[in-house]
Amino acid sequence: MDHKALAERLLPGSYPSLQFYEEKYPARNLPKGAEVTRLAPSPTGFIHLGNLFSAIADERIAHRSGGIVYLRIEDTDLKRKVDGAVEAVISALNYFDVKFDEGAEIGGDETYAPWYQRQRAEIYRAFAKKLIEEGRAYPCFCTEEDLTALREEQTKNKEITGYYGKYARCRNLTEEEIYKNLDAGKPFVIRLKSMGNPENKFKFHDEIKGDVTVTENDQDVVILKSDGIPTYHFAHAIDDHFMRTTIVIRGEDWLASLPIHIELFHALGFPLPRYGHHCSLMKQDGETRRKLSKRKDPELSLEFYRKEGYFARAVKVYMLTLLNSNFEEWYLKHPDADPNEFPFKAEKMSKSGTLFDLDKLNDISKNELSKLSAEEMATFLEGWANEFGSEAQKAYFKDREKLLSVLTLCMGIGGKKRRKDFTTASQAMAFIEYFFTRTTQVDAYRVDGETVKSLLSDFLSVYSYEDDAQAWFEKVKEVAARHGFAADMKAYKANPEGYRGSVADVAEVLRIAATGRANTPDLWTIMRILGEEEVRRRLTSAEAPCE
């Protein structure tokens, strides 16, 4: 068979040589040991925690080594394309501190552009043609129905499904048959002519999993679809070679197709990159756990976390604790360190699937937020409010001075212990609401309305804005004693029957009247921030609780 003539018939025209491309995309000029990694999403625009998980690994491995991470868009499947998706991905990732050095819509070093696979049609065809010329690829005229029938037959016979060996019908087409089909205008795909034997197994070193057993590929996989666009496998080999990726970090679902990729790299004459297949983030789904899915888990979308107002750094820290088993210990030792200083290692990545744990994320979030100054918190909250907050919430930022004193109180800044009341911006905004808007009573009084009324009016009669915390509390105690409540907690605990309640109950009444809530930070400080007029107004209007 004249392979050269066939190649010319299948992919007419002249294409550049391997040599040409090797020179066009030269080895990257990076220091020794620098890794080049990449994130290669398809442009659906939807990006979830699992993608971030992977992206952080890419970013860390690249930047820890002094290398670069780039963004390549795998848009070979039209069905997946969504407008504005690439920008959405970049912005979502950016928010969580994953910044690309080059890539689609980012720019950077243009040497390796374009980063959209659809724009790289020529190079894929050039190499497909080369493989055909070498007899390592051939046209296949099987229709979808043919393939479905084949699969059914194989399934029925309990044989391995796929296009391989004796089932690879078009592999052995004669020259006449091929040209006859071509002349008839039949559509075709280009398949790799596999030389592998599945009886052969070998060890392959994975950067994350360690040594894995690989079975030789014998599937004649499609490399060019009938529209002339490459499949993932083929594009992966060519792009990662010429974009000079040193280590391919991807989900473990790709492990199954590693044999295909190995054969493809060999057939193409490219050296193999290193691979690291990471486990996927799982979600508990009833009895079982399963991989995070775009379809089923919209609440795991990165957009969701931004809307909720999760602190970007907290999410990143959580991802790092999942990504590298020794990160948490390191971070505990260096709580004020930049997480980026952590010596991230691919081989420290978990081998088994990890369940996403919201409790853990929330705990980390509280801790991270408690490290902020009032200024930093204000900036964080304002950024969130501008994007997702209500008009009322945006107004909180008008009086910066007041906001800062509110935050200082609510975060426990200056005190011996920092408070950790909220995990997200939206929670924080709700938490400080009563400082800014008319209080909506969310918690119920535990004492009856008459008592509330007399307690409040008594307090109002002795209340003075000028009192310091101590004097203020003394007055609360006086009011308590006057109404038969224990002023001293110890005395109350020793003899709870002897009183109507304790000073705690009285404080609670004041607290609910002033803020609407039974639980708040220090009440005296709250009253100072609110101002005398507002305090009197609130306590007065609360005197007649509507039951």
Place this chain on the structure above:
RNA sequence: GGCCUUGUGGUCAAGCGGUUAAGACGGCGCCCUCUCACGGCGCAAUCCCGGGUUCGAUUCCCGGCAAGGUCACCA
């Protein structure tokens, strides 16, 4: 079903032949305390099962089992 991967408390996990089997989250209890939050102390809870190898296995080997992944002109 074939192939691959993985099995340490509810979750994330240290551990590499001898340990009281770390730590973190969550749960529970106590203390602190005008509430909450913070903090402190404590408790419960784990080596998938069965065979080996060994003086001794969570750790090594074999076999089960379970879970996950994958078997497209999708990535």
